Amino acid sequence: MDFENKLDSVAALERLQSVIKHTPLEYNTSLSEKYSCEVYLKREDLQVVRSYKLxxxxxxxxxxxxxxxxxxxxxxxxxxxxxxxxxxxxxxxxxxxxxxxxxxxxxxxxxxxxxxxxxxxxxxxxxxxxxxxxxxxxxxxxxxxxxIPPFDNYKIIEGQGTVGVEILEELPDTDIVIVPVGGGGLSAGAGVYMKKVNPAIKVFGVEPEGAPSMSRALQNDGPVTLEVINRFVDGASVKRAGELTFPICREVLDELILVPEGKVCTTILKLYNEDAIVAEPAGALSVAALDFCADQIKGKKVVCVLSGGNNDIERMQEIKELSLLYEKLKHYFVVNFPQRPGALKLFVNKVLGPDDDITRFEFIKKIQKEYGPALVGIELKSADDYSGLVERMEALKFDYKEINRDLTLFEYLV
Missing domain, CATH: 3.40.50.1100 (Rossmann fold)
Incomplete structure (x- = not known):
C-alpha cells in the first residue's frame, strides 16, 4: 500500500501529546453481556473539543x-x-x-x-x-x-489515525474495531495503522443509511456524488467520499455496515439512560452497528469508537421521535371520523388499547372540525400491540391510512 509511506500516526501522536486528551478505552459491561463478547468504548466524546476532529x-x-x-x-x-x-x-x-x-x-x-x-x-x-x-x-x-479540509488530506488522515495508535497501545489484542465513516478520514487513518501493526485485526466501518457515500464509492470503484442525502447524522453525512480516503478505505475496511437513522437515535437514548454518555448521532454509529454484526463479534474483543459528543439538547425531542418510529412504537394515522355522535369517544374507549397513548390529535379540515379526517399520533407500549390496534379500527369501521410508510404524506403532515 503506497499510502502507508505517507502516513505516520505514531509521529502524529507525539506532535499532539500536549494538545489532545488520551481518551479512555472503557469496558462496557451491559453491551458485553448482550453480545457475548468484550465491548470497549473509545471515548472521543471526552476529547478537548468533544470529538476526534481536533x-x-x-x-x-x-x-x-x-x-x-x-x-x-x-x-x-x-x-x-x-x-x-x-x-x-x-x-x-x-x-x-x-x-x-x-x-x-x-x-x-x-x-x-x-x-x-x-x-x-x-x-x-x-x-x-x-x-x-x-x-x-x-x-x-x-x-x-x-x-484545511475535513478529511481528504494525508496530514488530516494521519492525525485521525492516532485514535488507532491509542487503542492498540492500551488493548493490543483487539480483534475488531468499529469506526464511523463520513468522508473516511478516521477509518482510513486508524485502519492503516492498525492493519500495519496487526494484519489480523478486523476494521468495520459504519455509515448512516441515508448518506452511504463510501458504500456507493466502493460499488462504483471510485467516489461518486450523491444527489440527495439525509443529514440527520450530521457528523458522518457527506455527499462524496474523499479522493484520498477512498482507496485507503477500500484496502483497510473488512466490512461497511449501513445503519438506519432511527437505530442511531435508539442508541443515543440508551447510551444516555444506561451509561450517562452524551453521544452525537455520528458518535453513536459504532455502537448502533453492533446489532448488525452480532454473529461476527461473539467471543471477540471489540472496540467501538464513540467519535463525538457534540449533541445539541434541542435535538432530543427529534431523536426520541425517530427512535419510537424505528422501534415501531409510534404510528401516525389519518383517521376519517364519521359524522355520527360519539365517534371520537368510541375511538378513545374502544380502539385504543389499555397501554396505548394518543400523543397528537388534530382535525385536518379548516371548517367543520368536529368530524372528518384527523391526524392521530399513537404511542404503543410494545410493537406487538400494533396488530390489535388496526384490527379494532377495522372492526369498528374507522376508515384510516397509516402515513408512517408514506414518506411524502409523513413529511407533509408530521
Missing part, C-alpha cells in the same frame, strides 16, 4: 510553514471540524477564517467561537454545506491562505 486539524496546521501560518487558514464546516480548527488556531496563534452555512445552530457557532477566541473569524454563508464550501475555497485562493 487530532487531524492540529496535526495539519502545526506542520505548516511559518509563512503559511502567518497568512492564516480557512475551513468550511458546520460542526466538529470547525471546532478543531478553531482550537488549533488559538493554540498555534494563527488566524483562522471559518465558513459555516447560515442555518448552523447557534450552539455550534458559539462553541466554535469559544475555542477560537479572537484568533478566528466566522462567516455564515449559503443554505447548504456545498454553498459554504464553494465560498470558502474562493476566499482561500483570493487571500493566499491554506485550506
Amino acid at each position: 487530532r487531524g486539524a492540529y496535526n495539519m496546521i502545526s506542520q505548516l510553514s511559518e509563512e503559511s501560518l502567518s497568512k492564516g487558514v480557512v475551513c468550511a464546516s458546520a460542526g466538529n471540524h470547525a471546532q478543531g480548527v478553531a482550537f488549533s488556531c488559538k493554540k498555534l496563534n494563527t488566524r483562522g477564517v471559518i465558513f459555516m452555512p447560515e442555518i448552523t445552530p447557534k450552539q455550534k457557532i458559539n462553541q466554535t467561537r469559544m475555542f477560537g477566541g479572537n484568533m478566528i473569524e466566522i462567516i455564515l454563508v449559503g443554505d447548504t454545506f456545498d454553498d459554504c464550501l464553494k465560498e470558502a475555497l474562493t476566499y482561500t485562493e483570493v487571500n493566499k491562505m491554506t485550506f
Whole structure:
C-alpha cells in the first residue's frame, strides 16, 4: 500500500501529546453481556473539543510553514471540524477564517467561537454545506491562505489515525474495531495503522443509511456524488467520499455496515439512560452497528469508537421521535371520523388499547372540525400491540391510512 509511506500516526501522536486528551478505552459491561463478547468504548466524546476532529486539524496546521501560518487558514464546516480548527488556531496563534452555512445552530457557532477566541473569524454563508464550501475555497485562493479540509488530506488522515495508535497501545489484542465513516478520514487513518501493526485485526466501518457515500464509492470503484442525502447524522453525512480516503478505505475496511437513522437515535437514548454518555448521532454509529454484526463479534474483543459528543439538547425531542418510529412504537394515522355522535369517544374507549397513548390529535379540515379526517399520533407500549390496534379500527369501521410508510404524506403532515 503506497499510502502507508505517507502516513505516520505514531509521529502524529507525539506532535499532539500536549494538545489532545488520551481518551479512555472503557469496558462496557451491559453491551458485553448482550453480545457475548468484550465491548470497549473509545471515548472521543471526552476529547478537548468533544470529538476526534481536533487530532487531524492540529496535526495539519502545526506542520505548516511559518509563512503559511502567518497568512492564516480557512475551513468550511458546520460542526466538529470547525471546532478543531478553531482550537488549533488559538493554540498555534494563527488566524483562522471559518465558513459555516447560515442555518448552523447557534450552539455550534458559539462553541466554535469559544475555542477560537479572537484568533478566528466566522462567516455564515449559503443554505447548504456545498454553498459554504464553494465560498470558502474562493476566499482561500483570493487571500493566499491554506485550506484545511475535513478529511481528504494525508496530514488530516494521519492525525485521525492516532485514535488507532491509542487503542492498540492500551488493548493490543483487539480483534475488531468499529469506526464511523463520513468522508473516511478516521477509518482510513486508524485502519492503516492498525492493519500495519496487526494484519489480523478486523476494521468495520459504519455509515448512516441515508448518506452511504463510501458504500456507493466502493460499488462504483471510485467516489461518486450523491444527489440527495439525509443529514440527520450530521457528523458522518457527506455527499462524496474523499479522493484520498477512498482507496485507503477500500484496502483497510473488512466490512461497511449501513445503519438506519432511527437505530442511531435508539442508541443515543440508551447510551444516555444506561451509561450517562452524551453521544452525537455520528458518535453513536459504532455502537448502533453492533446489532448488525452480532454473529461476527461473539467471543471477540471489540472496540467501538464513540467519535463525538457534540449533541445539541434541542435535538432530543427529534431523536426520541425517530427512535419510537424505528422501534415501531409510534404510528401516525389519518383517521376519517364519521359524522355520527360519539365517534371520537368510541375511538378513545374502544380502539385504543389499555397501554396505548394518543400523543397528537388534530382535525385536518379548516371548517367543520368536529368530524372528518384527523391526524392521530399513537404511542404503543410494545410493537406487538400494533396488530390489535388496526384490527379494532377495522372492526369498528374507522376508515384510516397509516402515513408512517408514506414518506411524502409523513413529511407533509408530521
